[in-house]
Amino acid sequence: MSEWLIRSLATCTGKRKNIQMNWLVVSLIVSACVIAAFGQEIPEANKLKCRLCNNALELRDCTKQAVCDNRTEECYMDEVITETFNVVYRGGCRGKEQCNGGQTSLVAPGKRDEVIACTRCCSNEDDCNKRLCGLRPDNTNTSQCYFCDSSKSDQASVSKPSDCITLTTCDTDQVCFAKNEYHPGSAMTFKYGCQNKYICRLLMKRVFEDLRHCASAGASDLECQHESQNCDVCCGDAACNYDDCKTIKGRLYKLWTLGKFNNDTLKVIP
Structure with a gap:
């Protein structure tokens, strides 16, 4: 086993001297490290389903849901004016801290030629972001x-x-x-x-x-x-x-x- 891997596992476990050269043990330790690094599965009571939109024109374009952790996240929806002057919608999960802080800039992050016309968050129910920022529903007609x-x-x-x-x-x-x-x-x-x-x-x-x-x-x-x-x-x-x-x-x-x-x-x- 390489010295680098031993040092890495020791950092995770805090037990450098007791690491055995057994790949089953190594596998278990790596699994434990992954769980520690990325967190456990979200408890059922803390799951918040949010509509996932990526440059959608209307709700029917948002065909998937994201499962968020309501302890740290909320559903969000952004209405964005693209550099070609199209109105599109982006939504999913967003950290509570960012939601509570609000959007202070009209410019989309990393997109200097895009403008955020509306940004909203919600957490009151599953799929709550499907009605934010004027996203056109798929269950209503034009009138x-x-x-x-x-x-x-x-x-x-x-x-x-x-x-x-x-x-x-x-x-x-x-x-x-x-x-x-x-x-x-x-x-x-x-x-x-x-x-x-x-x-x-x-x-x-x-x-x-x-x-x-x-x-x-x-x-x-x-x-x-x-x-x-x-x-x-x-x-x-x-x-x-x-x-x-x-x-x-x-x-x-x-x-x-x-x-x-x-x-x-x-x-x-x-």
Whole structure:
């Protein structure tokens, strides 16, 4: 047995003198070292299944799941504008530390010509990242939207976006709509449904103008500093209204500034 291998095994076991020249023993020791180095199998209770996407255009392109360790990882989804100006999605497992720290740069790591339009993490349930960052579902048609509204829907307005699981088919002159509604002394509620396309065009024009004003270097008025808790947003893609209204609005604004959002159809430009 080589001196290098003995030293390596001794480092792992801490017992240089007792290493025998027996390949069965060596095999067992190497196995123990591998387990120590790479960790044991994830306990069933700690397994988190996440949708695995690699430059996907929509959910149907994400045909596999990754098994993550919910003690150290969460599911994530990134919406990326490539160097050829295509919108693609990348998702899987990501460390909790990175998820909690957020994405501080718009540039994709190692990809100077790519821009991250949206990055989100979740760990509330298996496959939870399939609805993040506007990833188009494969179980909805082009006119379906999430529908949770106490005045109209079978499922009332909800206290958190993930509770909304109802879909509806909108009219041809409508697009998806999301609303955050807050009344002092009460908890925030989230409403989802359909809205007239003409009204939504005017709304999104105003939304983007306001965000551009507040993002400008000289914007320091009180309205920008103290943004209202209430929020309204529209979008034209299938089921695109899943999430917090302000998150949707921020994601669409990034796409709009990159020329990847159609002001007429209110859809993401692929």
